[in-house]
Amino acid sequence: MACFDRASPALKETLLKIHSAQKPTEMDQRLFEFGAVEYHIKSSSSDPQYVYLSISSPLLSQEVSLAQGISPGTVQTIKGIHSDMVELIEPATEGYQLTLRLNFYKIPQGKESSKIITEMASIQAAILSCQLKEMLGNVASRNTSPGMYKPIKLVYHPREPFFVARQPGKTTAVFPMRFQEKTDVIIATAFFQELMDVGSSEAWAKVPLCAWSPIPPPELRGEQMEDLSTNGGFVSFDILPHHVKGKRLDKIVWNLLNFYAFVKYHVKCTRGFIQRRMRKRLDNLVKILHTAGSEEGGYADDPQAQGCGCISSFVCVPKPNTGRRRCRNFTKKIKRLRCPIKIRGFRRFRRRWLTVPKFSSPFKYTKLD
Numbered sequence: 314m315a316c317f318d319r320a321s322p323a324l325k326e327t328l329l330k331i332h333s334a335q336k337p338t339e340m341d342q343r344l345f346e347f348g349a350v351e352y353h354i355k356s357s358s359s360d361p362q363y364v365y366l367s368i369s370s371p372l373l374s375q376e377v378s379l380a381q382g383i384s385p386g387t388v389q390t391i392k393g394i395h396s397d398m399v400e401l402i403e404p405a406t407e408g409y410q411l412t413l414r415l416n417f418y419k420i421p422q423g424k425e426s427s428k429i430i431t432e433m434a435s436i437q438a439a440i441l442s443c444q445l446k447e448m449l450g451n452v453a454s455r456n457t458s459p460g461m462y463k464p465i466k467l468v469y470h471p472r473e474p475f476f477v478a479r480q481p482g483k484t485t486a487v488f489p490m491r492f493q494e495k496t497d498v499i500i501a502t503a504f505f506q507e508l509m510d511v512g513s514s515e516a517w518a519k520v521p522l523c524a525w526s527p528i529p530p531p532e533l534r535g536e537q538m539e540d541l542s543t544n545g546g547f548v549s550f551d552i553l554p555h556h557v558k559g560k561r562l563d564k565i566v567w568n569l570l571n572f573y574a575f576v577k578y579h580v581k582c583t584r585g586f587i588q589r590r591m592r593k594r595l596d597n598l599v600k601i602l603h604t605a606g607s608e609e610g611g612y613a614d615d616p617q618a619q620g621c622g623c624i625s626s627f628v629c630v631p632k633p634n635t636g637r638r639r640c641r642n643f644t645k646k647i648k649r650l651r652c653p654i655k656i657r658g659f660r661r662f663r664r665r666w667l668t669v670p671k672f673s674s675p676f677k678y679t680k681l682d
Contacts, residue, residue, distance in 0.1 A: 319438035319567065320431045324352050328364070328430045332417055337361035347470065350437055353409060362418045365402070367409035370437060373444050373467045387443040394432055394439070411440070441469070442566045445477075464532055466540070473573045474540060478532045484552040485532050486569050490545030490576070500580050501545050508548075521550040521565075548572075606642070 323344045331338060337358040344352040353367040391411070392401060398419045405412040415433060420426050445467070464478035464487070476487045490505075492498045505525035512523040527546040529536075556565055568575075 319435040321346060321350075321352070321434045321437060324354075324366075324437075325431055325434035327354055328415075328434060329427065331356055331364060332420060332426060332430060346437075349471075351409075352437075353406065362416060364415045364417055365406075366413045366415060366433075366436075367406040368411045368413075368437060368440070369409045370411075370440055371468075373441065373469060374465050386447060387440055390439050390443050391436060394436065395429060398429065399433065411436075438567065441570055442563055445566045445570065446562065464536070466536075469570050470573070475569070475572075476533060476536070476540075477569075480532075482553070484557075485530075485549055486552065487530055487532055487547055487549045488572055489529075489540060489543045489547055491543050492545050492580070496584065497580050498545050500583050501576060504576070504579055504583075505546065505548055519555075521552050521556055524549045524551075 321344075323346065327340075327342065327344070331340065331354075338356060338361075339358045340354060340356045342354045344354070346352070349371050351369040353365075353369075355365045355367075356363075388401065391399070391413070398416045400414040400416070402412040402414050413436070420429050464476040464485075466474055466476055468474045472491070475489070478485045478487070490501060492501060502525075505523075508523050509525055511517055512520060524530075525546055525548050529541045530547055530549055532549070533541060533547070550569075552565060555561075
């Protein structure tokens with residue numbers, strides 16, 4: 314599952330480990346993360362001042378190809394991240410799109426070092442955000458006419474593509490939702506409907522409008538059938554110009570990239586909550602049945618008969634009286650389970666209306682001795 318934080322947890326932990334080491338460490342390590350992202354971290358004990366970080370990240374869309382892999386806007390964004398400590402190496406290491414040289418001697422000690430390393434570990438998020446920003450800006454030039462548009466297919470994960478389409482006055486992001494289990498579909502559908510209700514209220518009037526539909530929206534007409542075959546419907550967000558002003562643009566872009574991860578996280582937490590409530594309810598019911606049976610059998614005061622959990626509630630160690638009492642109590646429980654529900658007056662109704670009539674035969678027979 315994708316991480317909601319911009320900084321890569323594994324990369325941040327590795328950089329902090331190198332920075333906090335008392336002696337220079339020799340390291341040549343590769344890290345792989347969600348979305349086919351690869352990091353290569355290399356440090357040498359002979360030159361402990363510098364740490365080399367190479368990043369390989371696939372493009373969000375194959376329709377928009379960049380000749381050098383990293384656009385000039387992305388390069389400028391990376392250079393703006395602590396330019397005195399982060400240096401871009403050209404050309405990049407073979408097999409990677411980007412190679413950075415990190416000057417660890419200029420990183421101050423204390424809490425400030427953790428903040429700076431966290432920003433260094435969020436370079437991958439900056440690359441993805443810049444790609445999506447540039448694509449959103451290029452969507453308008455792809456329109457064939459003022460009334461027509463063609464959405465861009467973005468792939469943050471191979472099995473989770475989504476679409477972005479530019480329309481007059483707004484940008485629409487459409488997410489086809491797919492789930493493996495039917496219970497996940499039910500939970501997600503209820504969540505989408507609740508999200509629509511909350512988003513349409515006055516308290517959340519400034520957020521992007523959310524819509525859910527079981528059929529493909531008009532924005533996806535003409536797309537491939539494999540992209541439109543879903544079991545969870547389609548979720549779309551209408552992004553207006555005031556949603557992408559200033560610092561809001563980075564937040565909108567990152568939320569779009571992690572929408573699938575957020576939905577899966579919500580479904581997983583909801584399913585776990587339901588299962589815990591069901592187990593707790595079952596445990597309470599079993600304890601009630603056990604208490605009732607113990608009081609009838611005379612075992613309520615036996616400390617060995619008390620257990621914890623659902624299984625131990627069934628365990629009852631009888632007093633050393635015998636097997637007769639055990640057999641009698643067991644017979645009572647069986648009869649109680651098999652006993653039908655008693656309805657007042659039903660026995661009289663059964664005798665009058667549900668009895669099988671006796672038929673008399675006109676022929677008489679003589680019993681032979």
